[in-house]
Amino acid sequence: MTAARVRATLGHPVVGACCRLLIGGIFIYTSYPKLLRPDEFARLVYGYRIIHPDLVNLVGITLPWVELVAGIFLVIGIIPRSSALVLAGLLALFIVAGFLAFIRGLDINCGCFFPFMGDHKLDWDLLVRDAILTLFALQVLLWPSSFVPKRNHNRASRRGASNA
Amino acid sequence: MIVGALALVIGSAALGVVVNEISPRGIPLLFTTAGADSTPTPTLPKEIRGVDLRDALSAFDEQTALFLDARPPEDYAEGHVPGALSLPAYEFDDYFPEIADRVEEASRIIVYCDGVECSDSIHVAERLLEYGFSHVSVFESGWRAWAESGGPVEEGAEP
Numbered sequence: 001m002t003a004a005r006v007r008a009t010l011g012h013p014v015v016g017a018c019c020r021l022l023i024g025g026i027f028i029y030t031s032y033p034k035l036l037r038p039d040e041f042a043r044l045v046y047g048y049r050i051i052h053p054d055l056v057n058l059v060g061i062t063l064p065w066v067e068l069v070a071g072i073f074l075v076i077g078i079i080p081r082s083s084a085l086v087l088a089g090l091l092a093l094f095i096v097a098g099f100l101a102f103i104r105g106l107d108i109n110c111g112c113f114f115p116f117m118g119d120h121k122l123d124w125d126l127l128v129r130d131a132i133l134t135l136f137a138l139q140v141l142l143w144p145s146s147f148v149p150k151r152n153h154n155r156a157s158r159r160g161a162s163n164a
Numbered sequence: 165m166i167v168g169a170l171a172l173v174i175g176s177a178a179l180g181v182v183v184n185e186i187s188p189r190g191i192p193l194l195f196t197t198a199g200a201d202s203t204p205t206p207t208l209p210k211e212i213r214g215v216d217l218r219d220a221l222s223a224f225d226e227q228t229a230l231f232l233d234a235r236p237p238e239d240y241a242e243g244h245v246p247g248a249l250s251l252p253a254y255e256f257d258d259y260f261p262e263i264a265d266r267v268e269e270a271s272r273i274i275v276y277c278d279g280v281e282c283s284d285s286i287h288v289a290e291r292l293l294e295y296g297f298s299h300v301s302v303f304e305s306g307w308r309a310w311a312e313s314g315g316p317v318e319e320g321a322e323p
Contacts, residue, residue, distance in 0.1 A: 038184060039191045039209060040283040047281025058193050065180030066173055073172065082168030089169075108281055 011143035019136040020074050023087055026133065027071030034064035047108040048097050066090070074140070081141055088137035091130050098127045212289050213301045215274060217313055220303045223274060224315070230270035234277040234284035235307065237321065245276070245310060246318035253277070253284035256291050267297065276303040276310070 009015065034041040042060025045051060051059055066086065074083040101108060101122055110122040184190040189209075208214050215223070223229035224245065231248035233240045240250040249263045260267075267273065273292065277284035285302045292300045303310075311317060 037189065037283075039189070040286070042191065043281045043283050047279075054194055057191050061184045061191065061193065062177035062180040065183070066176040069176040069179070070172055079165075079168040079172065081165045082172055085165060085169045086172055107278075 010139060016140060016143055019139045020077070020080060020084075023084070023133060023136050023140070024071040024074035027067045027087055027090075028075070031064045031067040031071065034060075035068065038064070044109060047106065048101050049104070049106065050097055050100055063090075084137045084140035088134055088141060091134040091137060095127055095130045095134070098122055098130070102127075208302060208304070209286065209290070211293060212286060214304045215301045217303075217305050217309050220274060220276070220305075220310065221313070221315060223272065229272040229274045229301075230266065231303075232267070232273060232275045232288060233307075234275050234288040235282075239278075239307075241319065241321045243311065243317045243319050244307070246316050248276075248318075250321070251275075251288055253287040256288060260291075267292070271299065273297060273300045274303050275300065276306045279306040279308040280304050282306065 038057075038060045041064060042057045045059050045063075046053065046056045067090065070083040070086040070090075072078075074080055074087065098110065102124070106122070108122055110126050181193070184193075220231075224231070231245045232251045233244045233248045234251060234253045235244075236252050237250055237255075240248075240252075244250070249266060251259050251263060275285040275288045275292070285304075285306065289300045289302050
């Protein structure tokens with residue numbers, strides 16, 4: 001398979017739509033329990049020891065809403081590149097936070113994927129998973145044409161025709 | 165794209181702050197410092213009292229409280245507060261009937277898990293409050309603080 005064919009495949013609208021639905025859906029799903037229990041999420045954030053304790057509650061309150069809104073926007077196509085950028089940034093942040101926790105030997109719950117649903121210790125597998133999800137988010141960033149709805153093209157071309 | 169991302173983050177965060185203000189589960193924007201050991205912690209739910217390490221050690225020495233270990237059973241077996249009963253947060257319904265009599269007899273109940281970042285002790289405390297136990301406290305600094313302070317430790321699956 002040539003590089004051009006790989007690029008064409010990665011930039012295919014169906015691939016873009018799948019990436020949007022996957023990333024957006026995951027963030028919508030995982031934000032829900034955090035929204036319900038900001039106090040518990042703040043504790044998980046505290047466990048990473050990378051945010052000043054003064055700010056732990058603030059992060060616990062605001063971060064789930066950023067995840068939810070960006071996830072919804074990505075799924076339904078409102079400023080999708082900006083939404084993908086936010087979610088890719090969050091994933092990168094999670095990877096860095098997890099890596100720092102590892103090298104400091106912190107034995108903590110990850111607070112990711114299914115928070116508060118049991119004992120999900122921070123594991124290398126989770127960092128790999130976050131890295132893969134980041135690639136999906138990057139697909140949306142790098143191939144913007146994949147999420148431009150066709151009707152906009154049609155509307156634009158009709159407008160161009162009427163102007164002419 | 166970057167402006168849109170910034171607007172999204174700021175708008176969503178503002179929405180979160182507003183919802184938090186009107187939500188019954190809302191928490192203060194800044195952390196609180198619970199107890200004399202000054203461990204900075206996120207906020208406990210309003211209905212649950214917190215105890216610090218000094219209070220926990222004092223209650224243990226004076227035997228004025230029943231300790232409940234909300235961690236998974238394998239963590240309990242590796243080491244726990246002497247006399248503490250195992251009541252894992254995610255197996256509450258399986259474990260509670262076996263220790264219900266002991267819990268009902270206790271004049272004071274202190275629940276703990278790993279440390280400040282874990283919520284298992286809060287889960288257990290909330291379930292006990294639902295069952296009508298009003299004298300329930302959470303030892304927020306938890307097992308880690310207990311062990312690091314040199315508090316007595318007991319090993320094994322049984323109390």
